[in-house]
Amino acid sequence: xxxxxxxxGRHVSQDEGLIFEKSSPGKRGMELxxxxxxxxxxxxxxxxxxxxxxxxxFPEVSEIEVVRHFTRISTWNYAIDYGMYPLGSCTMxxxxxxxxxxxxxxGIADEHPYQPVDLSQGCLRILKTLEDILKEVTGMDAVxxxxxxxxxGELTGLLLIRAYLExxxxxxxxxxxxxxxxxxxxxxAVIAGYAVENVKSDANGGxxxxxxxxxxxxxxxxxxxxxxxxxxxxxxxxxxxxxILHAKGALLYMDGANMNALAGIARPGDFGVDVMHLNLHKxxxxxxxxGGPGAGPVAMKKILGPFMPTPVVIEKxxxxxxxxxRPKSIxxxxxxxxxxxxxxxxxxxxxxxxxxxRQASExxxxxANYIRKKLExxxxxxxxxxxxxxxxxxxxxxxxNGVSTMDIAKRLIDYGFxxxxxxxxxxxxxxxxxxxxxxxxxxxxxxxIAAMRSIAEESATNPELVKTAPHTTRVGRLDEVTAxxxxxxxxxx
Amino acid sequence: xxxxxxxxxERREMLRAIGFDNFEKLFQAIPExxxxxxxxxxxxxxxxxxxxxxxxxxxxxxxxxYTSFLGAGVYxxxxxxxxxxxxxxxxxxxSYTPYQAEISQGTLQAIFEFxxxxxxxxxxxxxxxxxxxxxxxxxEAVLMxxxxxxxxxxxxxxxxxPEYRQVLNTYAKNTGLxxxxxxxxxxxxxxxxxxxxxxxxxxxAVVVQxxxxxxxxxxxxxxAEIARGCGALLVVGITEAVSLGIxxxxxxxxxxxxxxxxxxxxxxxxxxxxxxxxxxxxxVRQMPGRLAGQTTDHQGRRGFCLTLATREQHIRREKAxxxxxxxxxxxxxxxxxxxxxxxxQGLREQAEQNVAKSQFALAQLETIAGVxxxxxxxxxxxxVMEFPRSVKMINAQLLxxxxxxxxxxxxxxxxxxxxxxxxxxxxxxxxxxTRLVEGIDRALKVPV
Numbered sequence: 001x002x003x004x005x006x007x008x009g010r011h012v013s014q015d016e017g018l019i020f021e022k023s024s025p026g027k028r029g030m031e032l033x034x035x036x037x038x039x040x041x042x043x044x045x046x047x048x049x050x051x052x053x054x055x056x057x058f059p060e061v062s063e064i065e066v067v068r069h070f071t072r073i074s075t076w077n078y079a080i081d082y083g084m085y086p087l088g089s090c091t092m093x094x095x096x097x098x099x100x101x102x103x104x105x106x107g108i109a110d111e112h113p114y115q116p117v118d119l120s121q122g123c124l125r126i127l128k129t130l131e132d133i134l135k136e137v138t139g140m141d142a143v144x145x146x147x148x149x150x151x152x153g154e155l156t157g158l159l160l161i162r163a164y165l166e167x168x169x170x171x172x173x174x175x176x177x178x179x180x181x182x183x184x185x186x187x188x189a190v191i192a193g194y195a196v197e198n199v200k201s202d203a204n205g206g207x208x209x210x211x212x213x214x215x216x217x218x219x220x221x222x223x224x225x226x227x228x229x230x231x232x233x234x235x236x237x238x239x240x241x242x243x244i245l246h247a248k249g250a251l252l253y254m255d256g257a258n259m260n261a262l263a264g265i266a267r268p269g270d271f272g273v274d275v276m277h278l279n280l281h282k283x284x285x286x287x288x289x290x291g292g293p294g295a296g297p298v299a300m301k302k303i304l305g306p307f308m309p310t311p312v313v314i315e316k317x318x319x320x321x322x323x324x325x326r327p328k329s330i331x332x333x334x335x336x337x338x339x340x341x342x343x344x345x346x347x348x349x350x351x352x353x354x355x356x357x358r359q360a361s362e363x364x365x366x367x368a369n370y371i372r373k374k375l376e377x378x379x380x381x382x383x384x385x386x387x388x389x390x391x392x393x394x395x396x397x398x399x400x401n402g403v404s405t406m407d408i409a410k411r412l413i414d415y416g417f418x419x420x421x422x423x424x425x426x427x428x429x430x431x432x433x434x435x436x437x438x439x440x441x442x443x444x445x446x447x448x449i450a451a452m453r454s455i456a457e458e459s460a461t462n463p464e465l466v467k468t469a470p471h472t473t474r475v476g477r478l479d480e481v482t483a484x485x486x487x488x489x490x491x492x493x
Numbered sequence: 494x495x496x497x498x499x500x501x502x503e504r505r506e507m508l509r510a511i512g513f514d515n516f517e518k519l520f521q522a523i524p525e526x527x528x529x530x531x532x533x534x535x536x537x538x539x540x541x542x543x544x545x546x547x548x549x550x551x552x553x554x555x556x557x558x559y560t561s562f563l564g565a566g567v568y569x570x571x572x573x574x575x576x577x578x579x580x581x582x583x584x585x586x587x588s589y590t591p592y593q594a595e596i597s598q599g600t601l602q603a604i605f606e607f608x609x610x611x612x613x614x615x616x617x618x619x620x621x622x623x624x625x626x627x628x629x630x631x632x633e634a635v636l637m638x639x640x641x642x643x644x645x646x647x648x649x650x651x652x653x654x655p656e657y658r659q660v661l662n663t664y665a666k667n668t669g670l671x672x673x674x675x676x677x678x679x680x681x682x683x684x685x686x687x688x689x690x691x692x693x694x695x696x697x698a699v700v701v702q703x704x705x706x707x708x709x710x711x712x713x714x715x716x717a718e719i720a721r722g723c724g725a726l727l728v729v730g731i732t733e734a735v736s737l738g739i740x741x742x743x744x745x746x747x748x749x750x751x752x753x754x755x756x757x758x759x760x761x762x763x764x765x766x767x768x769x770x771x772x773x774x775x776x777v778r779q780m781p782g783r784l785a786g787q788t789t790d791h792q793g794r795r796g797f798c799l800t801l802a803t804r805e806q807h808i809r810r811e812k813a814x815x816x817x818x819x820x821x822x823x824x825x826x827x828x829x830x831x832x833x834x835x836x837x838q839g840l841r842e843q844a845e846q847n848v849a850k851s852q853f854a855l856a857q858l859e860t861i862a863g864v865x866x867x868x869x870x871x872x873x874x875x876x877v878m879e880f881p882r883s884v885k886m887i888n889a890q891l892l893x894x895x896x897x898x899x900x901x902x903x904x905x906x907x908x909x910x911x912x913x914x915x916x917x918x919x920x921x922x923x924x925x926x927t928r929l930v931e932g933i934d935r936a937l938k939v940p941v
Binding site for chain 2: 016018019020026027028029030031032035036037038039040042045046047049050051052054055056057058059060061063066067069070071073074075076077078079080081082085087090092094095096098100101102103104105106107108109110111112113114115116119120121122123125126129132133136137148149150151152154155159162182183184186187188189190191192193196228233234236238239263264265266267270271279281287288289290291292293294295309330331332333334335336337338339340341342344348350351352353354355356357358359360362363365366367369370373374385386388409410413418419424438439440441442444445470473474475476477478479480482483484487488489490491
C-alpha cells in the first residue's frame with residue numbers, strides 16, 4: 001500500500017502529553033519588566049474577601065517547552081497548507097499569508113474600539129471599503145459587518161426581516177427551510193422567534209415549486225435558501241421562487257455559504273434575494289483556525305436598511321463616522337464593530353483579486369466538475385443536474401460491501417487527504433460531499449481522484465482495510481460513545 | 494493570479510476532460526438573465542507589495558504614537574511573540590473544525606487544555622471551547638439559564654457593559670425574556686437590596702459583571718445567596734480576565750460568561766476575541782458551544798474528540814441549545830499558549846502589577862484639585878474619576894499631548910456626566926501615568 005501513498009505524512013510518532021503534565025513549581029515562560037511604581041498590598045487594595053491564592057494546578061513551564069509542546073501537537077493536524085481539504089460547503093481555500101501580515105500591523109492590531117473617531121479613520125475606511133466591495137459582489141444596497149460568523153449573520157438577517165414585517169404591521173409566524181439546508185438555518189429561525197416549516201426537495205434536488213406555491217401564505221415570513229444548494233446545484237427557478245414569496249409579502253433569505261460558486265458570475269441581488277449573509281472565512285479566504293474566528297456580514301436590499309444593527313458607518317465630506325441614531329434598528333448583535341481583524345483579512349483578499357474574483361469562482365466550478373466527471377463511474381451520483389462548486393455522491397455502491405461514506409472518508413486520510421463532508425446533506429443517504437475550491441491544481445485534483453478510485457477498488461476487494469481506516473495516524477478511530485457517556489472535559493491532577 | 498495554481502492550458506485540458514467546449518458551459522445552470530455580463534466594479538487586483546502599502550496607509554490614519562488609558566472591555570496587555578508565532582503555524586491557522594479527530598489531535602488537545610485553564614481560572618467545573626465574544630457569551634449564558642430554570646425574568650446590573658446589555662436585549666426581544674435593570678450604590682457595586690426585593694420564583698437569572706463596567710468588583714457570595722434563595726441562577730460576566738490572577742474567582746456563580754481578550758489577543762478595533770462559558774457539570778447538557786473530551790482509540794491510546802454534540806445545531810437543528818457553529822477557535826488557542834507561557838507565577842505577577850499601577854494612578858489623580866474617585870468599591874485595573882469639568886473638554890486637551898484619556902461615561906450613563914473611566918495595565922509606565930496626571934491638571938486650568 002505504501003506505493004499508493006504519494007504525499008508526505010505528518011509527524012505521527014512523536015508522543016506529547018498535556019502541558020499540565022510538564023509543570024514543575026518555579027518554571028515560567030514569560031517575564032515582566034520590574035514594577036516601576038510602589039507595590040500594592042492586594043488584600044489592602046481590594047479587601048481580603050476579594051483576593052484569591054494562586055491559581056491551583058496552573059501550568060509552570062519554560063518558553064522552550066511551550067514552543068515544543070505546541071509545535072509537536074500541531075503536527076497531528078491536517079491543514080490546507082498540507083493539501084486539499086475537500087470539505088463540502090466549508091470552502092477550505094488557501095489563506096494568503098499577506099492577510100495575516102497586514103492584520104498585525106501596528107496601527108491596525110493595536111487600535112481600541114473606543115478611541116476617538118478622528119484617530120480611527122483608517123479602521124473606518126477599511127470597513128467602508130469592504131462594505132462597498134461586498135455590496136457590488138452581492139448586488140445588494142447595504143451591508144452590515146457586525147455579525148461574528150455565518151450563524152450570527154443568519155440571525156441578523158432574520159431579525160431584519162422580522163423588524164421589516166413588523167413595520168408593515170405583522171411579523172408573521174414561520175420560516176420555510178428546505179430539507180437540504182445547513183443545521184444553523186432552523187436553529188437560527190427559532191432564536192428569531194419563528195416556527196420552522198421544512199420544505200421537501202423535488203426529484204432533482206431543488207425546491208418543489210408546486211409545493212412552495214401551496215405553502216407560502218400570509219403566515220410565512222421568509223424562505224431561507226442556500227444557492228447553489230448543498231448538492232452544489234444552482235436553483236434554476238430562483239427568480240420564480242422570489243416571485244412566489246414576494247407576491248405573498250414574504251421575503252427571500254439566502255445562506256451565502258456557497259457564494260464561492262458565484263462571486264463575479266451572478267449576484268443574488270439580481271436574482272431576487274432580499275437579504276443574505278456571507279461567510280468571510282469561506283469565500284473570502286480568512287483562515288478557519290481550527291473552527292474560527294469567522295465573520296458573517298449581511299447584505300440587504302434597501303427596504304431592510306433602516307433596521308440594520310447600530311452603529312452604521314457613514315461618510316460626510318470625506319470624513320467617516322458612526323451613526324448611532326437609528327430608531328428602527330434591531331439593535332446590536334455583538335459588542336463593538338464586528339470581527340475587525342477578520343474583516344481586514346477579507347479586504348486584503350478582495351483587493352488581491354479585484355474583478356479577478358470571477359476567475360476564482362470559475363476555477364472552483366471547473367475543479368468540482370472535473371472531479372465529478374472522473375469519479376462518476378465508480379461512485380453513485382444521486383442527482384444528475386450540472387453541479388457548481390461542489391459535487392455530492394452517495395456510498396450506495398460501496399455499501400453493498402459494507403463500506404460507508406465515513407469509512408471511505410477515513411481511508412482518504414491514509415492517502416494524504418482530509419476527508420470530504422460525510423452524511424450531509426441529509427437528503428442523500430450516505431453522502432460524500434466534495435468541494436475542492438479554486439486553490440487546487442490539476443495535479444492535486446488528479447491525486448485526489450486517484451485516491452478515491454483506489455478506495456473504491458479497495459471497497460470491493462478488501463473492504464476490511466477501508467472499514468478499519470485510518471492506519472497511518474497517531475491515534476485510530478476514537479471511542480466517541482464513551483466520550484459522550486462519561487465526559488472527561490478537563491485535566492485533573 | 495498568484496493564488497490560482499492553474500495555467501490556461503491546464504484549464505482547457507480539464508474543460509475538455511469534462512466534455513465542455515467553453516467555460517461558460519460551467520455555469521449553464523444559471524439562467525442567462527441572472528449572469529453578470531460585466532466585470533465587477535471593485536478595486537484591485539493588487540500585488541502583495543501594494544496590499545501592504547494600502548494597509549500601512551490606513552494604519553497611518555489611526556492612533557499610532559498615542560498613549561491610551563482606555564479599557565471598558567478591551568485591554569492593552571503584553572502579548573508574547575512566541576504565542577503569535579506558534580498560532581501562525583499552518584497546522585493551526587489553516588485547519589478546519591476538528592470533526593475528523595484522527596487528523597485534528599493538535600487542535601483537540603489544545604482545546605482540552607483551554608477548557609482546563611478556564612476551569613482553573615474561574616473555579617468552575619466545565620468550560621466550553623469558545624463563543625464569539627464576551628457579549629454573546631453573556632447572552633447565551635442568560636438563554637442557558639432560561640432553559641435550565643424554565644423561567645423568563647432576568648435581573649441584570651446596570652453596571653454590566655452597556656454593549657453587552659444591548660446584545661442581550663436584541664436576543665431577548667423575540668424569545669420572551671423580560672430583562673430588568675438594577676442600579677448601583679455609592680460603592681459602584683450593584684444595589685443588592687433592590688435585587689433581593691425583586692427576587693421571586695419567576696427569575697431565571699441574576700446577572701452581574703465583575704469587575705463591572707466601572708472597574709469595581711461585585712459581592713458575588715451575597716448575590717449567589719439571593720439567586721439560590723429564589724431558585725434562579727447567578728450569571729457572572731467577566732470582561733477583564735487578568736483580574737482572575739488575583740481576584741477571588743466567582744466559583745459560587747452558576748454560569749460564568751467571560752471575555753478572554755486580555756489573554757494575548759490584540760485589541761484589533763473590537764475583535765476577533767474569545768468568549769467563554771464556564772459552569773457546573775450538572776448544567777453541561779444545556780451549555781452551548783463546542784466541547785472536547787478525552788477518550789481512547791481501539792488500542793487504548795489517549796486521544797481527544799468533540800463531544801456532547803447532541804446539543805449542537807448540526808445534529809439537533811431547531812432543537813439545538815444555540816445556533817453557534819463557527820466559533821473563535823484560533824483566539825482560544827492564542828489564549829491557551831499565552832497562559833501556558835505566563836504560567837502560575839507570571840499571571841499572579843501580572844495581576845499584582847495591574848493592581849499596583851492602578852492604585853498608583855488613582856492616588857496621583859486624586860492629588861489634582863477638584864478630582865476625586867467616584868466609587869468607593871474595590872477595583873482591579875480600572876476606576877472612575879469625577880472631574881470638575883466635562884471629560885470631553887479634558888480629552889480634547891490631552892489629545893494635543895498625544896494622550897487618549899479617560900472614557901467619558903456620559904456616552905452610556907447620562908447620569909454620570911463629568912465622570913471618566915481610567916484603565917492602566919502592566920504596559921502603562923509610571924512616566925505615562927505622570928504625563929496623564931500633568932495633562933489633566935493643565936487641562937483643568939485652561940480658561941473656559
